[in-house]
Amino acid sequence: MSHEAKYVPPKRYPFTEDKIFGWVMENQEFCLYLLQIILPDLNIQKIVEFHKQDAMGNDDREAKDIRLDIKVVDDQGRIFDIEMQTTPSAYLGRRMRYYQSIIDGDGILKVGKDYSQLPDTYIIFLCSEDPSDAFSKKDDRAVHFFKTIDTKDGDLKLNDGATKVIINSKGDFASESAELKELANLMNDKEVSLNDQFIWAQNRVNELNKDRRSDIVSYEAKLMDRELYGRQEGIKKGREEGRQEGIKKGREEGRQEGQNEERLVGVKKSIDIALSFTQDDDAILNKVKSQYGDHFTDDDLKELIAKAKGKLLQEA
Known part of the structure; x- marks a missing residue:
């Protein structure tokens, strides 16, 4: 103690x-x-x-x-x-x-x-x-x-x-x-x-x-020791749980980030394919939205379409 x-x-x-x-x-x-x-x-x-x-x-x-x-x-x-x-x-x-x-x-x-x-x-x-x-x-x-x-x-x-x-x-x-x-x-x-x-x-x-004073002192001291130990164990457990939660959260965030990256690659490919058939922004938006609308907003998709069309113009 x-x-x-x-x-x-x-x-x-x-x-x-x-x-x-x-x-x-x-x-x-x-x-x-x-x-x-x-x-x-x-x-x-x-x-x-x-x-x-x-x-x-x-x-x-x-x-x-x-x-x-x-x-x-x-x-x-x-x-x-x-x-x-x-x-x-x-x-x-x-x-x-x-x-x-x-x-x-x-x-x-x-x-x-x-x-x-x-x-x-x-x-x-x-x-x-x-x-x-x-x-x-x-x-x-x-x-x-x-x-x-x-x-x-x-x-x-x-x-x-x-x-x-x-x-x-x-x-x-x-x-x-x-x-x-x-x-x-x-x-x-x-x-x-x-x-x-x-x-x-x-x-x-x-x-x-x-x-009986000595008995009481010993008893109260043991109670304080037990209380202190309990607090320390609680802090230790809390830190370990926090560490485990941090690891779990980090893994989950990493998994989500990986999935997001895969979706981004996928939507870009879909836009490139759609551009090979049409230059109409609304048609392309409807096409990729049917596949990725749950993960990207309309504004996000429009921005990606605009970037893809700009890239094509530069390459031309």
């Missing part, structure tokens, strides 16, 4: 850092608490399945695999995917759509089961930066719930059981609960003091910065 690309670790890793987030969220009591304050109307009581960094494969080898940050199932069979998003992306919505498709395709509806048994899913993205690039317009609200609705009647919803939640830690929390405001403070690495849950989380972040 070059000197310019060398990873320089920050003085402190926040809750939003990938490893920190995973280690804090693996405390199922805190994970359940976050789900309860984000989705209070669901009355979530218990987590019965918990998966951290759950790799979701795909039967199609060409398809993109994903790795869910936190995936849990509650005692009612509802599936919750909690993701930490630290960079703005105009394609956040499409990413959530892909996550939804992978979760649905992960064998959760067994053969012989009815579609009514397809579980409700909640994809939750905690964004440390403004996610508005992914929206159709700028929106400063902190919490967004997206469902499938009729575009002509916003009150008409399609009961597909899919909900997407986006929380913007930089958004306006004025109308949100005290708990969600405190979640924003935790995400923005500010002091928290609302209750024991958040105090525990912040203390856990502090502990991990002391006890």
Whole structure:
């Protein structure tokens, strides 16, 4: 790795850092608490399945695999995917759509089961930066719930059981609960003091910065190495593809040029032959146009006829 690309670790890793987030969220009591304050109307009581960094494969080898940050199932069979998003992306919505498709395709509806048994899913993205690039317009609200609705009647919803939640830690929390405001403070690495849950989380972040810092530094450095390698490979591949495309284009241009040269020789011969029978420009034009009209304009043919007649006069 070059000197310019060398990873320089920050003085402190926040809750939003990938490893920190995973280690804090693996405390199922805190994970359940976050789900309860984000989705209070669901009355979530218990987590019965918990998966951290759950790799979701795909039967199609060409398809993109994903790795869910936190995936849990509650005692009612509802599936919750909690993701930490630290960079703005105009394609956040499409990413959530892909996550939804992978979760649905992960064998959760067994053969012989009815579609009514397809579980409700909640994809939750905690964004440390403004996610508005992914929206159709700028929106400063902190919490967004997206469902499938009729575009002509916003009150008409399609009961597909899919909900997407986006929380913007930089958004306006004025109308949100005290708990969600405190979640924003935790995400923005500010002091928290609302209750024991958040105090525990912040203390856990502090502990991990002391006890697991070397592991995080190594992980982040590897991520940067992989990203740099990916960029370099992309540049290399792009150059090779460009070179191959250039060769292909050059060959095609050469082939076209050769064909054009052959056509030019052919049309000149046809004009010379026609001139041996007539000097009428229109008659000659009609003759050669029937053969070469797809490749030469009338003006081009007239110019070639004029040159051929001038050449005959000089030779005479």
